[in-house]
Amino acid sequence: MPGSQTKEGLCAGRTAIPKATPAQQLRAEYQRFIGRKLLFLLLLALGIVLLAGYAATRGSADISVIDVYSTILAKFFPQHFQTTWFSETIVWGLRLHRILLGIVGGIGLAIAGAVMQGILKNPLASPFTLGISSAASFGAAAAIIMGAGFVGGEWLIIGNAFIFTLLAAGAVYGLAKYKGITPETMILAGIAISYLFSAMTSFLQYVGHAEQVQEVVFWSMGSLGRSSWEKVWIVSAIIAICLPYLIIKSWDINAMGTGDETAKSLGVNVERTRVVSMMLVSLITASVICFTGTIGFIGLVAPHITRMAIGGDHRFLIPASALVGALLLLGADTLARTILAPVILPVGIMTAFLGVPFFVFLFMRRKREFW
Numbered sequence: 001m002p003g004s005q006t007k008e009g010l011c012a013g014r015t016a017i018p019k020a021t022p023a024q025q026l027r028a029e030y031q032r033f034i035g036r037k038l039l040f041l042l043l044l045a046l047g048i049v050l051l052a053g054y055a056a057t058r059g060s061a062d063i064s065v066i067d068v069y070s071t072i073l074a075k076f077f078p079q080h081f082q083t084t085w086f087s088e089t090i091v092w093g094l095r096l097h098r099i100l101l102g103i104v105g106g107i108g109l110a111i112a113g114a115v116m117q118g119i120l121k122n123p124l125a126s127p128f129t130l131g132i133s134s135a136a137s138f139g140a141a142a143a144i145i146m147g148a149g150f151v152g153g154e155w156l157i158i159g160n161a162f163i164f165t166l167l168a169a170g171a172v173y174g175l176a177k178y179k180g181i182t183p184e185t186m187i188l189a190g191i192a193i194s195y196l197f198s199a200m201t202s203f204l205q206y207v208g209h210a211e212q213v214q215e216v217v218f219w220s221m222g223s224l225g226r227s228s229w230e231k232v233w234i235v236s237a238i239i240a241i242c243l244p245y246l247i248i249k250s251w252d253i254n255a256m257g258t259g260d261e262t263a264k265s266l267g268v269n270v271e272r273t274r275v276v277s278m279m280l281v282s283l284i285t286a287s288v289i290c291f292t293g294t295i296g297f298i299g300l301v302a303p304h305i306t307r308m309a310i311g312g313d314h315r316f317l318i319p320a321s322a323l324v325g326a327l328l329l330l331g332a333d334t335l336a337r338t339i340l341a342p343v344i345l346p347v348g349i350m351t352a353f354l355g356v357p358f359f360v361f362l363f364m365r366r367k368r369e370f371w
Contacts, residue, residue: 037316040309044323051327052099055334060342061090072096101227101291102330102347104235106298108288110325111239112281113299114306114318115246118253119274120183126300127285130190130278131168133296134197136289139164141201141216145208157219161290168193169282173275181271182260186278222295222348224333231291238287242280243318249273250314257312295348297355298325304358328354 056068067083071091074081112127120129127133139160143149151159175189176182205213252273255263260270289295302325303317310316332350339345 037310037313037320041316041320041323044320044327048103048323048326048330051330051334052103055099055102055330055337056091056095058334058338058341059090059095061086063087063090067091097229097232098224098227098333099330100232101235102224102333103326104232104239105224105288105292105295106302106325106327106329107322108235108239108284108325109295109299109329110302110321111243111246111318112285113325114303114314114321115253115277115281116299117303118314118317119256119277120187121257122183122187123304124300125187126296127281127289128194128294128296128299129187130172130282131193131197132165132282132285133289133294134194134201135164135168136161136286137216137220137294138197138201138204140219140293141204141208144215144219145204145212158290162286164197165286165290166282168197169279169286173278181274183274186274218346219293220348221346222289222293222351223346224292225344226291235287235291239284242284245280246277246318247315249277250318253277253314254312293346293348295329295351297351298329301355301358302328 053065053068057063057065063086067087068091070081071083071087074083074088075092109127113125116125116127116129117123122129139149139162140157142164143157143160147156149156149160150163171193172186172189173181175192176185179185201216205216208216252263252268255266255268256270256273263270285299303321305328306317306321306324310320329347329351332354333347336345336347336350
């Protein structure tokens, strides 16, 4: 019939729209999945830059955010940006190294927390789970009260805290190795080492003079006030050396989250990955807290915030946690310098104030989808 022929011709003339195959749909969904994570990383980096500019304006010397950015850019592009001697002295000489130590310190502690929670399969794991904090405090207390240490001069306290942190990590490994390297044995060994060093620190405080005990207590609260460019470069170098291995092993850490037997069946050397990763995060943590003192909650809170935002894939969780940790520590230090200005509170107090409400929030939700 003529009508049917016309209808058939119209249908044949149309261009058929191909339907996406399941593989193509899955690929598109995965690309959106990756895009959200990259956007989250970009927003965090932008937040750190903005917060760093604001933090550099806080203090007795009044300079604007524009002055801060101009002073920083003039150091690298003197032909395009101008600054004054006053702004350069304030920004580069007094404030910027403290800000950068807060950033790299937050990065180091958050990386350590994310990796430890992954390899130990414990949401409460942090850089201080294995007695690292207690060992550093004992090393500092021994230097302050007894004057004894592995190095002398201005590096006495720093060197002691660093060495005893590594000794604690080695002791945990030795105890866990005796019973088998598993998450449970490492956590139990860490608790034992933590109580041991806490007891020895308490003993030193008991026999020390009042001024010495006060200095130990202040050190244990954590502060970025002892920052310098040299310390920033040391911490940054150690993180730069340790981080590539942790990123490379992020797939292995993902597999270990499903259980050791499953990870072994996928070809992961579980014991070696767990031990090497633990040694590296212990080194990172030691490099941070030997300069800053004990700063809690960053390594515990930052990975949880990141996991709630982008999930538990350690390929993205580790770098994103690093940026969240930098933002948290820099924000806590900025708040500590301004809330009771001109009095500067120890940043460890502020991180505790910020960390406790977050864990109350997690406790009240009582959900497991983020772990």
